[in-house]
Amino acid sequence: MDSTGSLAAALADPAPTAARLLLGALLTANDVTVRIVEVEAYGGVGEDPASHAYRSRSERNSPMFGSPGTVYVYFTYGMHWCANVACGPAGSAAAVLLRAGEVIGGNELASSRARSRLSDAKLASGPARLARALRIDGTFNGCSVLTPDSPVRLTASESGWPISSDAVCSGPRIGIRSATDWAWRFWVEGSPAVSSYRAGIRR
DNA sequence: CTATAGATAATCT
């Protein structure tokens, strides 16, 4: 089986399993390629209070209900785009949030797109920066990362994927206010691009 | 280095 077929099989798994299998895969869009090093899993309707799909299907979250590999992009905090990939059986509304990646191609382009001057390691460190480096916005909604002519593509090199489970860490998800004790965030140990956010956010 | 406040708009109630 080729690597794209393996990825397709991985995306059909439940969110936490699919999430950890996305680590080490390559994401390409707009002439920039990143190696995914940090992700979070989100569940479907009625099963994950932190998920955008928790309440019900809406116009915004409808891409989450698509087949595995469907891209769901949302706009938040008045200025940031964040990218997800639907996973699990079609209609389950589970998804994986792409939180961080190492830029391995199109470095200068990614740098020129950044809102501020950033070191190479931080160009795609954080969900909004990742989307910005690849210039992913709302027009990508509904695309599939598994379709050859899609503007966003997910691939895997046979040598670098999947990542050894020894190198994968997990912990609580970031920036949410419910289900904070679910260890549904996964990252590659030691990657300089993994975001190191502060724990306590005061309001 | 750490900690905090402010920006800024679509979506949902």
Place this chain on the structure above:
DNA sequence: GATTATCTATAGA
């Protein structure tokens, strides 16, 4: 009208 799966500038140690 409140909330938000964030980032950056700025202040202080």
